[in-house]
Amino acid sequence: MKTEHGMQGQKKTKVKIEGLSFYYGKYKAINDVSMEFYECKVTAIIGPSGCGKSTLIKSINRISEITCDVQVEGRVLLDNKNVYDRDIDLVDLRRRVGMVFQRPNPFPKSIYDNVAFGPRLYGVNNKKRLDEIVEYSLAKSALWNEVKDRLNQSAIGLSGGQQQRLCIARALAVDPEVLLMDEPCSALDPTATARIEELIEDLKKYYTIAIVTHNMQQAARISDYTGFLLNGQLIEYSITTEIFTNPDKKVTEDYITGRFG
Amino acid sequence: MSIGKRKIFNTFFQGVCRGMAFLVIAALIGILVKVVANGAGVINPGFLWKAPTAGMTEGGIFPAIFGTVCITLLMIILAIPVGVSAAIYLTEYAGKNFFGRIIRASINNLAGVPSIVFGLFGVGFFVLFVGRGIDRIFGLPLLFGQPAMIWAAATLALLVLPVIIVSTEEALNSVPVSLREAAFALGATKWQVVRNVVLPQARSGILTGAILSISRGAGETAPILFTGCAYFLPRLPVYTIPYAHIPVINPLDQFMELSYHIFIMATQSTDAAATRPIQYGTTLVLIALTFLLNLSAIIFRIYFRKRSR
Numbered sequence: 001m002k003t004e005h006g007m008q009g010q011k012k013t014k015v016k017i018e019g020l021s022f023y024y025g026k027y028k029a030i031n032d033v034s035m036e037f038y039e040c041k042v043t044a045i046i047g048p049s050g051c052g053k054s055t056l057i058k059s060i061n062r063i064s065e066i067t068c069d070v071q072v073e074g075r076v077l078l079d080n081k082n083v084y085d086r087d088i089d090l091v092d093l094r095r096r097v098g099m100v101f102q103r104p105n106p107f108p109k110s111i112y113d114n115v116a117f118g119p120r121l122y123g124v125n126n127k128k129r130l131d132e133i134v135e136y137s138l139a140k141s142a143l144w145n146e147v148k149d150r151l152n153q154s155a156i157g158l159s160g161g162q163q164q165r166l167c168i169a170r171a172l173a174v175d176p177e178v179l180l181m182d183e184p185c186s187a188l189d190p191t192a193t194a195r196i197e198e199l200i201e202d203l204k205k206y207y208t209i210a211i212v213t214h215n216m217q218q219a220a221r222i223s224d225y226t227g228f229l230l231n232g233q234l235i236e237y238s239i240t241t242e243i244f245t246n247p248d249k250k251v252t253e254d255y256i257t258g259r260f261g
Numbered sequence: 262m263s264i265g266k267r268k269i270f271n272t273f274f275q276g277v278c279r280g281m282a283f284l285v286i287a288a289l290i291g292i293l294v295k296v297v298a299n300g301a302g303v304i305n306p307g308f309l310w311k312a313p314t315a316g317m318t319e320g321g322i323f324p325a326i327f328g329t330v331c332i333t334l335l336m337i338i339l340a341i342p343v344g345v346s347a348a349i350y351l352t353e354y355a356g357k358n359f360f361g362r363i364i365r366a367s368i369n370n371l372a373g374v375p376s377i378v379f380g381l382f383g384v385g386f387f388v389l390f391v392g393r394g395i396d397r398i399f400g401l402p403l404l405f406g407q408p409a410m411i412w413a414a415a416t417l418a419l420l421v422l423p424v425i426i427v428s429t430e431e432a433l434n435s436v437p438v439s440l441r442e443a444a445f446a447l448g449a450t451k452w453q454v455v456r457n458v459v460l461p462q463a464r465s466g467i468l469t470g471a472i473l474s475i476s477r478g479a480g481e482t483a484p485i486l487f488t489g490c491a492y493f494l495p496r497l498p499v500y501t502i503p504y505a506h507i508p509v510i511n512p513l514d515q516f517m518e519l520s521y522h523i524f525i526m527a528t529q530s531t532d533a534a535a536t537r538p539i540q541y542g543t544t545l546v547l548i549a550l551t552f553l554l555n556l557s558a559i560i561f562r563i564y565f566r567k568r569s570r
Binding site for chain 1: 438440442443445448450457
C-alpha cells in the first residue's frame with residue numbers, strides 16, 4: 001500500500017491528458033482537452049450537464065468503450081504511459097484506475113462478496129487474506145463499524161449512502177492508484193454527501209482523485225484543482241481557490257456565480 | 262370528439278379486449294374439461310405402469326411415458342448448452358457486426374420453420390448423413406444409421422433451440438449495464454463479467470425460458486415421426502450392462518412416445534373407436550407432464566429470485 005504523502009507545494013503528475021478529442025460514433029463529446037491530475041490531490045471537473053465531464057474522466061480507465069462505439073484522438077498518459085497504446089492491458093489499467101459511479105451499483109451479493117469481488121478476480125482466494133482486504137477496504141471507506149456485524153447480509157439492504165461507500169470500498173479493494181468519481185453524491189441526501197466528502201478528504205492522502213460534480217460548493221470544498229468544462233472544451237483549469245475567487249475567463253465567472261448551467 | 266363519445270369508445274374497446282381474453286381462457290378450459298372428463302376414468306396405476314396390450318385397446322402406456330421422459334432429458338442435455346452458449350456469444354461477444362446479424366437472422370428464420378420440415382431434416386441429416394457416416398467411418402454394421410432416440414432428441418433440440426436462444430438473450434440483456442460496468446471497472450475480463458455478474462443475475466430468466474421451450478418441444482410429434490419413435494415396441498429402450506446388471510437408457514434404440522402414441526391410436530389403429538378412452542387418458546398424462554415442467558419453471562424462478570436478493 002502506498003503511504004507517501006504529497007509534499008506541500010510539490011506536485012507529481014499522475015495522469016496527463018494531451019490534446020484529447022473523444023467521439024461517440026460521429027458525435028464529438030470532448031474537443032482537444034489537455035490537463036493534468038496530480039498525485040494525492042483532488043481534481044474536480046465542473047460544468048453544465050452534457051458538457052463531457054463524465055466522458056473526460058471515463059477516458060482514463062477506458063470504461064466508455066464497453067457500452068459505446070468510441071473514437072479517440074490525443075493521448076492519456078498514466079505514469080507517462082499512453083493508456084490508448086496498443087500494448088496496454090485493459091485489465092491492469094482498470095485495476096490501477098478505480099471508479100465510483102453516479103448511482104451506487106453494488107452487486108446483488110453480500111457486503112463481503114462485494115468487496116471481495118475484485119481481489120477474487122485476480123485469484124486471491126485465501127480466506128484470511130480476503131478477510132484482511134475486506135476489513136481494510138471497508139475501514140478505509142468509513143463503513144466498517146456500520147457493517148462489521150452483518151458482512152454476510154445483502155448489499156441491497158444498505159442505505160444509498162452506505163451503498164456508495166461500499167462501492168468505494170469495492171474499488172479500493174484492488175489497490176488502485178487513481179480513483180475516478182463520477183458525481184458520486186448526486187443520488188445521495190445531504191448527510192450521506194457530507195460523509196462521502198469527508199471520506200474523499202481522507203482518501204486523497206493515498207490516491208489521485210478525479211471527481212466530476214455538478215455541485216460547485218462541493219468542488220470548492222473538497223478539491224485542490226478545478227477544471228471548468230463547457231461543450232467539450234476545457235475553458236479554464238487552475239487551483240480551486242483561483243477558479244472560485246479570481247477566474248480568468250468571463251464565462252467561468254458566469255457559470256460559477258450561477259448565471260447559467 | 263365529445264366526452265360522451267370518448268367514454269363510449271373507451272368502454273367499447275375495454276369490452277372487446279376483455280372478451281378476447283375470456284375467449285382464450287374459455288378455449289383452454291374447454292380442452293381441459295373435455296380431456297379430464299373423458300380421460301380421468303382410465304387413469305389408474307395399471308394404466309401408468311403397464312404396456313399396451315390387445316392392439317392398444319387395453320393395457321397401459323408406460324413405454325410411451327418412459328420414452329417421453331427419456332427423450333425430453335436427452336433434448337435438455339443437447340439443447341441447453343448449445344442454446345445458452347450461442348445466446349451468450351450473441352449478446353456478449355458478437356455485437357452488431359455483419360456476422361452477428363447473419364446469425365440473428367438465421368435464428369429468427371429457424372423459429373419459423375414448420376416442425377415437419379425439422380422431422381425430414383432430422384432423417385436426412387442426423388440419421389442418414391451423421392449416423393450412416395459414423396457407421397461407414399468405423400466400419401460398423403447398421404448401428405447409428407437408423408432412426409433412434411438420440412437422433413429424435415437432436416431433431417427436437419434443433420426445434421427448441423431458437424426459442425431457448427431468444428429467451429436467453431432477453432434474460433442476458435435484462436441484466437443492468439451498471440453491474441457490468443462495475444465489474445469491468447474493477448478489471449474483470451469479459452468472461453469474468455459473464456461468469457460472475459451476468460449469468461448469476463440472468464439464470465432465473467434463462468432457466469424459465471429454457472424449461473418453457475422444452476415443455477413445448479416435449480409435446481411435438483412431427484420431428485420424431487421419422488427419426489426414432491416406434492409404433493409399438495415390446496421392450497423398453499434400455500440396455501443392461503453385462504455382468505454388472507445395471508440398466509441404462511439406450512439412446513441408439515427406438516422408443517415409444519406419448520404424442521405419437523395418441524396420433525397412431527387415433528389414425529392408424531385397426532379399431533380407433535375402441536382406443537378412444539386410452540387416447541383421452543394418454544392426452545391427460547401428456548398435458549400433466551408438460552404442466553409439471555411449467556410448474557418447475559415457476560418454482561425455479563421464485564427460488565432464484567429469492568436467492569438473488
